[in-house]
Amino acid sequence: MSVSVELLRDNVEPQDSALFSAFILTATFWLLLTTAVGLLLSFKFPYPDWATSPFLSFGRLRAIHTNGTFYGWASIALSGAAIYIAARTSGIPIAGKAWAWFSLVCYNLAALCGTVTLDLGMNYGDQEYREWIWWVKLIFLLGVFFSGLTVVRTVAQRVEREIYISNWYTIGGFVFTLILSIVAIIPSYQIGLGQVAVQGFFMHNAVGMWFTFLALGATYYALPKLLNRPIYSYALGVLGFWTNLVFYPIIGAHHFEYSPLPWWFQTLAIVFSVGMLVPVWSGTANFALTMRGHGETVRRSYALPFIVVGVAYYFLGSTQGTIEAFRSLQSIWHFTNYTIGHSHATMYGFITFIAWGVIYALLPRATGKRPSAIASGMHFWFATIGVTFYVISLSVAGTLQGLTWAAGNPFIASVDAAAPYWVGRAVAGCLMFLAHIIFAYNVYLMTIAPRTETPKYEPTPRKTVSA
Numbered sequence: 001m002s003v004s005v006e007l008l009r010d011n012v013e014p015q016d017s018a019l020f021s022a023f024i025l026t027a028t029f030w031l032l033l034t035t036a037v038g039l040l041l042s043f044k045f046p047y048p049d050w051a052t053s054p055f056l057s058f059g060r061l062r063a064i065h066t067n068g069t070f071y072g073w074a075s076i077a078l079s080g081a082a083i084y085i086a087a088r089t090s091g092i093p094i095a096g097k098a099w100a101w102f103s104l105v106c107y108n109l110a111a112l113c114g115t116v117t118l119d120l121g122m123n124y125g126d127q128e129y130r131e132w133i134w135w136v137k138l139i140f141l142l143g144v145f146f147s148g149l150t151v152v153r154t155v156a157q158r159v160e161r162e163i164y165i166s167n168w169y170t171i172g173g174f175v176f177t178l179i180l181s182i183v184a185i186i187p188s189y190q191i192g193l194g195q196v197a198v199q200g201f202f203m204h205n206a207v208g209m210w211f212t213f214l215a216l217g218a219t220y221y222a223l224p225k226l227l228n229r230p231i232y233s234y235a236l237g238v239l240g241f242w243t244n245l246v247f248y249p250i251i252g253a254h255h256f257e258y259s260p261l262p263w264w265f266q267t268l269a270i271v272f273s274v275g276m277l278v279p280v281w282s283g284t285a286n287f288a289l290t291m292r293g294h295g296e297t298v299r300r301s302y303a304l305p306f307i308v309v310g311v312a313y314y315f316l317g318s319t320q321g322t323i324e325a326f327r328s329l330q331s332i333w334h335f336t337n338y339t340i341g342h343s344h345a346t347m348y349g350f351i352t353f354i355a356w357g358v359i360y361a362l363l364p365r366a367t368g369k370r371p372s373a374i375a376s377g378m379h380f381w382f383a384t385i386g387v388t389f390y391v392i393s394l395s396v397a398g399t400l401q402g403l404t405w406a407a408g409n410p411f412i413a414s415v416d417a418a419a420p421y422w423v424g425r426a427v428a429g430c431l432m433f434l435a436h437i438i439f440a441y442n443v444y445l446m447t448i449a450p451r452t453e454t455p456k457y458e459p460t461p462r463k464t465v466s467a
Contacts, residue, residue, distance in 0.1 A: 148171070254266065258334075313346070370453065
């Protein structure tokens with residue numbers, strides 16, 4: 001995988017570069033830690049008697065893995081990218097840098113406290129993706145608020161009158177996540193069926209209205225920048241924004257089909273899940289048509305292949321989610337490993353690959369330091385092969401589990417059917433974790449390592465702002 005000879009650097013203030021680098025460095029730390037936990041968990045399936053200390057129990061480590069990758073790695077990386085992109089699209093330095101630094105402290109403090117408390121057995125109960133206790137959630141919410149405030153303040157002082165589509169998505173993500181998080185901690189909503197409904201609301205929207213909005217917003221900036229051409233259709237981007245906002249908030253209820261939730265509510269979630277094909281397919285088409293005819297540019301870039309895979313998994317994973325929502329298929333796949341495969345197709349294949357592509361696209365321009373082309377290629381192939389093998393292994397395992405249950409066989413029969421694929425899951429996890437180590441090395445090269453070449457600065461219209 002070769003790269004262009006010339007390294008272009010954005011004409012940014014050193015403080016902006018340092019801030020963006022700090023977000024990516026700390027996010028990378030959480031990626032390494034929490035996916036190491038995930039790798040340990042993958043080996044616990046074929047080898048359940050391994051690492052039996054209470055501090056290494058599956059129940060504690062699984063919550064550490066999911067919450068840490070969500071709120072440590074992905075939230076910090078994409079928030080840092082959103083702040084940097086807001087400044088670049090607005091033609092000004094980051095406004096309110098102190099708020100951005102404070103948000104970074106809050107994110108990392110929440111991830112640290114959340115990890116420690118979960119491993120000590122202190123949690124909010126079996127509420128997927130919100131197992132952190134209440135005061136840890138509040139610290140994280142402060143991080144969301146102040147990073148969002150930084151983006152809004154920066155965009156408010158933009159040079160051009162128009163707000164670029166990237167900032168529509170990122171600001172929307174910050175605003176909706178604040179609403180989502182507040183709803184998820186209101187005590188009166190955490191009782192009986194209300195808790196079930198709120199759990200579906202939070203669990204699904206944490207992915208769809210937080211990570212998806214930030215990832216799509218970052219893609220709408222990084223992809224045209226890398227290709228040196230405008231996005232294919234601004235209108236398709238706006239269509240995707242509003243239809244995602246209309247359809248996504250309700251569809252979390254499709255995780256609780258055949259439950260005591262009202263039947264009409266479950267049906268509405270299925271209908272809206274089908275409606276989600278509109279933003280998913282329009283967004284995918286927009287990105288694909290933007291890349292059309294630029295295969296050689298993609299091949300020569302160390303950032304674009306990650307975005308290509310991310311867009312592909314956005315289409316496949318989201319379409320898979322729509323199909324999975326139908327009751328006939330829920331009766332087979334629900335509560336099986338198929339769901340875990342699906343979550344990795346979206347959170348890893350889509351969100352994490354987009355984050356990597358955006359980091360490889362923007363961090364060298366911010367710091368003037370290039371990653372290793374060979375290491376980037378190794379990172380790409382290990383991660384791509386790993387996540388694809390992971391998703392296929394668990395999809396097959398989950399289907400066999402569901403069919404075994406539907407046939408009325410003893411539960412142990414489903415364990416025997418899935419067991420060989422759990423070994424495949426662990427092997428795939430090894431490839432993915434190796435990719436993360438290589439990525440961490442590249443982040444070092446792009447941030448802390450001494451500069452080995454002199455970049456060419458790209459001029460940008462700017463105006464001064466108050467800090």
